[in-house]
Amino acid sequence: MPSFKSDFPVFSHDPSLVYLDSASTTQKPKMVIDALNTFYEKQNANVHRALYNLGEEATNAYENARKIVAQFINAPSENTIIFTKGTTESINLVAYAWGRKYIQTGDEILITEMEHHSNLIPWQLLAKETGAKLKYIPMKTDGLLDLSHLDHYFSPKTKLFSMVHQSNVLGTLNPTEMLIQKAKEVGAVTVLDAAQSVPHKSVDFQKLGCDFMAFSGHKMFGPTGVGVLVGNMKILDKMNPFLGGGEMINKVTLKESTWNNVPYKFEAGTPNIAQAVGLGVAIDYMNSIGMDTIESIEYELTKYALEKMKNIEGMIIYGPKDRGPVISFNIAGIHAHDLATFLNQDNIAIRVGHHCAQPIMDILGVPSTARVSFHIYNSKNDIDIFCQGLETTITYF
Numbered sequence: 001m002p003s004f005k006s007d008f009p010v011f012s013h014d015p016s017l018v019y020l021d022s023a024s025t026t027q028k029p030k031m032v033i034d035a036l037n038t039f040y041e042k043q044n045a046n047v048h049r050a051l052y053n054l055g056e057e058a059t060n061a062y063e064n065a066r067k068i069v070a071q072f073i074n075a076p077s078e079n080t081i082i083f084t085k086g087t088t089e090s091i092n093l094v095a096y097a098w099g100r101k102y103i104q105t106g107d108e109i110l111i112t113e114m115e116h117h118s119n120l121i122p123w124q125l126l127a128k129e130t131g132a133k134l135k136y137i138p139m140k141t142d143g144l145l146d147l148s149h150l151d152h153y154f155s156p157k158t159k160l161f162s163m164v165h166q167s168n169v170l171g172t173l174n175p176t177e178m179l180i181q182k183a184k185e186v187g188a189v190t191v192l193d194a195a196q197s198v199p200h201k202s203v204d205f206q207k208l209g210c211d212f213m214a215f216s217g218h219k220m221f222g223p224t225g226v227g228v229l230v231g232n233m234k235i236l237d238k239m240n241p242f243l244g245g246g247e248m249i250n251k252v253t254l255k256e257s258t259w260n261n262v263p264y265k266f267e268a269g270t271p272n273i274a275q276a277v278g279l280g281v282a283i284d285y286m287n288s289i290g291m292d293t294i295e296s297i298e299y300e301l302t303k304y305a306l307e308k309m310k311n312i313e314g315m316i317i318y319g320p321k322d323r324g325p326v327i328s329f330n331i332a333g334i335h336a337h338d339l340a341t342f343l344n345q346d347n348i349a350i351r352v353g354h355h356c357a358q359p360i361m362d363i364l365g366v367p368s369t370a371r372v373s374f375h376i377y378n379s380k381n382d383i384d385i386f387c388q389g390l391e392t393t394i395t396y397f
């Protein structure tokens, strides 16, 4: 298995670090860190407004990042790429700018019980405000969606369907295309939370067929503070603006205003310019390795970890056998927080808690889980150290 650890400066700074929390945020390759420095050292200016060379250079770098993103996910055009702060803001953008315009009392919004709070709370708020009904496709205790009564959930009243592509808690790979198709058959607008899929495998927006897709730069080697909403241009065009301010307008008078074209209509104010440029470089980095290679390395790591972990005394692993590079677990008799604290003493970083998905914890019947998640800088040796750390912790308790 190839090793990419040396591309990530954090591991030369701290060679003993075993970082198993990439579902939360990934470490950054040198290429991306250098790109941020280069931007601030050589290209920094505001975008879309300066008539001087530096401003043009900054604008070109920012718009070039939009092109890179569009190609990476096979968006129909770069104009359908809206830079946001992250997945959370992208989904809120749809809930506010589309939802507040089109959802009415009596309509139904359909999501699943497997959602991250980012793809749940915006719809709860929208349903409360508009009098719409929020419905959930259930999740079973094995971590798969219950697909047995779909016709009960999809109806002509369903105006919006939003779902997670790959679960951040269980790694579940959902039957996305089938469910999007179902939603389209009843005329619903469709949203895909791709925060945990775009960083790990090749994702084709046009092939998936959804109207909107959201993901975060920081989970795919990019800087924090930048994410993406890609959308169907026909719908984006008709939507209300999200935030109001500079750059999102066409003509402003004291009485009323008109809006700029998409995507600028949704990018009010000075955007996260350097971060968007950094995201473009992060995608260049991923492309240089190849998404299929990334997926197969992570598949190998996940398989290896599942095999080793299941032999540990008291181990309870949640979620299906086929999964992305995320494993949630508990060890009988040891609180997940104690596990994380003990592992931290050996410089092993894992995540514990409800993972911003409290309904999943309720279904599993636990207050919290421990979670390990992988990316290409991880090795089988990391997993060996982690499993050894678990054994030591168990012996202590």
Ligand SMILES: Cc1ncc(COP(=O)(O)O)c(C=O)c1O
Binding pocket: 023, 024, 085, 086, 087, 088, 089, 116, 118, 119, 164, 166, 167, 168, 193, 195, 196, 216, 227
């Ligand atoms: C599935 C999923 N959706 C949404 C989010 C929210 O992403 P962000 O915090 O970058 O907005 C996360 C983050 O963990 C996630 O895993």
